[in-house]
Amino acid sequence: GAVVSQHPSWVICKSGTSVKIECRSLDFQATTMFWYRQFPKQSLMLMATSNEGSKATYEQGVEKDKFLINHASLTLSTLTVTSAHPEDSSFYICNPLWAYNEQFFGPGTRLTVL
C-alpha cells in the first residue's frame, strides 16, 4: 500500500503557542487531503478537506482561523493549530486521497497542550 508519513508523531506545547503538523504522501500524489481528529476514546471526526492549490473546506464547528491548512503541493499538506489550548489536545490524522477507492491514513500526530 501507499506510504503516508506525519511529523511530528507527538508534540507537547504550551497554551497559546502554535503547532504545525506535516503530512506527506511518499509514493503518490494526492490532489485531495482530509484531516481528521480523534479525541481520547472517541471516533475520528473530519475536520477539513483541502484540494491542492485551493482553500480548505471546513466541517461545521471547526474554526478555520484556528486550524490552518496548507496544501501547496501534491505530496505535502500541513495543519497548523494556532494559539493552541488544552481542549485542542487530540490525535490528528491525515488522509491523502490517492483514488476514490483507496484510503490511506497517516500514522497520526498526538498533540498535548499544557
Next chain:
Amino acid sequence: AQSVTQPDIHITVSEGASLELRCNYSYGATPYLFWYVQSPGQGLQLLLKYFSGDTLVQGIKGFEAEFKRSQSSFNLRKPSVHWSDAAEYFCAVGASGTASKLTFGTGTRLQVTL
C-alpha cells in the same frame, strides 16, 4: 447524509473463540465500506473494504466481512481470535464513485482474554 452505527462499544472474547463485530450504515446509494483497526496510540490499519461484487470480503489477519444490503450491515468476523487482535475497530462508509471523505462509526473496543 451518510452515517455508521457500531452498536457494541466494548466486546470481550476468549482467545480462540469466534468474533463478530456489528456495523450498520445509512447511505442512499451503494456505499463504499471499510473496516479499520487501531491499536492504542497508533494510526489506522485497513482490514478490508467493499465496493462491489462478491458480498463476502476477505481481509488481512484472517478477518472477513459480509455486505448485506437488505440489512444495511457490514459485519466483521473472525473464526478464531488471537490475543494480538485486542484493539479498537472502526467501521467506515464513503460515498461511491467519488473522491470522498469517510464517516466513521464510534468504534468497538475488543478485549481478548487468555
